[in-house]
Amino acid sequence: MYASGLSELVEVEDRRKKRAPWGVIALVLLTGLALIRNGSGEFDVGPPQPARAAAAAADSRVPGTTVAGGRKDLPFAAPDRVRIPSIRVDAPIISVGLDSNGWVGAPPPEDPNLAGWFTGAVSPGEKGTAVIVGHVDNKQGPAVFYGLGSLKKGNRIEVARKDGKTAVFEIYGIEVFAKNNFPGDRVYGSKGTPELRVITCGGGFSKQHGYDGNVVVFARLAEVR
Numbered sequence: 001m002y003a004s005g006l007s008e009l010v011e012v013e014d015r016r017k018k019r020a021p022w023g024v025i026a027l028v029l030l031t032g033l034a035l036i037r038n039g040s041g042e043f044d045v046g047p048p049q050p051a052r053a054a055a056a057a058a059d060s061r062v063p064g065t066t067v068a069g070g071r072k073d074l075p076f077a078a079p080d081r082v083r084i085p086s087i088r089v090d091a092p093i094i095s096v097g098l099d100s101n102g103w104v105g106a107p108p109p110e111d112p113n114l115a116g117w118f119t120g121a122v123s124p125g126e127k128g129t130a131v132i133v134g135h136v137d138n139k140q141g142p143a144v145f146y147g148l149g150s151l152k153k154g155n156r157i158e159v160a161r162k163d164g165k166t167a168v169f170e171i172y173g174i175e176v177f178a179k180n181n182f183p184g185d186r187v188y189g190s191k192g193t194p195e196l197r198v199i200t201c202g203g204g205f206s207k208q209h210g211y212d213g214n215v216v217v218f219a220r221l222a223e224v225r
Contacts, residue, residue, distance in 0.1 A: 047146045050215060073126055076122075076123050076126055077163035082160075114134065116132065118131040123161070124167045151174050156168055157171065167194070167221055174215065174218070176214065197216055197218060198216075199214050
């Protein structure tokens with residue numbers, strides 16, 4: 001796979017001082033989104049898929065947006081927990097990087113209620129695009145982001161950070177993208193403000209190839225508590 005060797009392009013050892021450029025992040029995640037392809041797909045009713053009306057706007061930038069508290073972004077702090085009240089998600093977050101093959105890691109599939117923050121991107125609340133991933137299901141049943149496709153514009157995602165602050169993001173779009181035609185620029189490109197992408201498997205499923213797409217939630221920082 002052409003994902004091999006990408007570990008040399010992403011420096012994450014000192015995340016406060018140096019971030020991987022979004023283009024590298026996009027390439028890594030585009031090739032490595034198979035990290036969440038191993039959903040079982042064994043259930044008669046698959047996970048909900050985003051409604052067409054929930055598609056993200058083509059230009060999500062909001063010039064001059066200031067969140068509650070008067071500031072536009074937060075300093076670095078690793079995330080601790082993600083909550084999505086509208087779909088009853090309340091899950092701890094672990095750090096995921098690249099594995100020995102240069103692919104993005106994933107939370108252990110055996111724990112259905114676990115999300116992963118990709119450390120090659122910014123932390124949630126920092127200027128740029130933060131990325132949280134998680135499984136849609138496992139062999140035992142639905143997993144943490146099973147309901148992701150049922151979210152709607154205006155729903156909120158709360159990310160509790162280890163500095164004691166909670167970054168609250170408002171969803172402005174939810175879409176499914178085919179893994180073989182993933183729009184890295186659109187998904188991972190920085191908008192110049194703090195944004196969040198939450199990603200899981202979606203689309204059709206086959207035993208041979210797993211899920212053929214990814215559900216991507218687009219959200220921007222709306223509040224800091």
